[in-house]
Amino acid sequence: MPIKEAVRPGGRSARVQEAVHQAVRELQAVKSRDELTVPQVAELAGVTPSTIYRRWGNLAELVADVSVERMRPDEDPVDTGTLAGDLQAWGEQYLEEMASVPGQRALNDVMASADNGRRERCCRYSESLMTTLRERALARGEEAVPSLERLVDGVVAPMTYRLLYDRESATAANLRRWIVRALAVEDVD
């Protein structure tokens, strides 16, 4: 039951994929996670269940697939003029998004995927975003721009951690602290 990354790009395959994804999104808007079933999705998408089982394996992988899409950043991060500002702006939007009910569900669905690659991919989004912000800061000539690794460990990791385990603490105020620290830390090696 291998998970296909690159389906046939055009034609029926793509149409089916789109129809199924769309059906999932529509049903998710109305039903809770454990009311959702494969046969339901299949019917709404105008597809037989076996098609879904063959392509995605099971419901968990299907909803994870849909959720990863949902988490892909759609727009470029705003440019506030400083790295700290950019981080704060992006982070606040991200926190808001992930604290919402559908955001929470998306997060959960992705985490529930047995496919490690999927989780990693979703996470690369943040990393590539950090890279973008870093390069922007360097281009501006900012000093003491932290390494990518440090940004991830100092900002993304605590944010993710709190979102997953301790939602109460996933706040804009804490975000500010993480950013200040990440930018302030002396090099230690």
Added chain:
Amino acid sequence: MPIKEAVRPGGRSARVQEAVHQAVRELQAVKSRDELTVPQVAELAGVTPSTIYRRWGNLAELVADVSVERMRPDEDPVDTGTLAGDLQAWGEQYLEEMASVPGQRALNDVMASADNGRRERCCRYSESLMTTLRERALARGEEAVPSLERLVDGVVAPMTYRLLYDRESATAANLRRWIVRALAVEDVD
């Protein structure tokens, strides 16, 4: 389908719970995650499937329940004489445990649980451990002992993040960096 936290402590209930947990552990040693089924577990545990469904809801919650147990720290953290040393000792053991194949699975199973409380509980283990190490350090009279929050954000969060998303980086060497930084950071507020 509410998940019962406190089952009847003694007697049959407890016996069933233990038998089922045991059955899961035995089967997990032999079968991959998606070969495991509720009826199988039920049979090995000498219980009817409906008992399991009623008590745990589904397989995902059951294996998550078992895995949370597995992640409960069994022994007191070693005392190396310094906070940094204690953190390193604990962290290395934890990393080793979670990088192993069964450790990885346990981590995945917990993350796949729809029950937030379960994930949080598993996470409290680390927090309470950090509290222990902090108090120990304070009792020794160490200076500049970081707040619990800072230890979690600075050490536990990056560790967890890397374990979940970027296993390659979940190393003892990086752990050392996280610890050094967490202990070195000036207060910023």
Added chain:
DNA sequence: AATACAAACGCAAAATATTTGCTTTATGAG
């Protein structure tokens, strides 16, 4: 210690979901 009460279990039938073998369709390459 006897009784009452409710929680948890067992059993088995019914309802659903999943898998599978085979056929048909549609796409992309030659």
Added chain:
DNA sequence: CTCATAAAGCAAATATTTTGCGTTTGTATT
């Protein structure tokens, strides 16, 4: 245009999950 093949449809066969109901067994009360 034709061919080879990946993906989809269909339907029968399995497997699972759910559910109603009767029974067992802890727990609390007297």
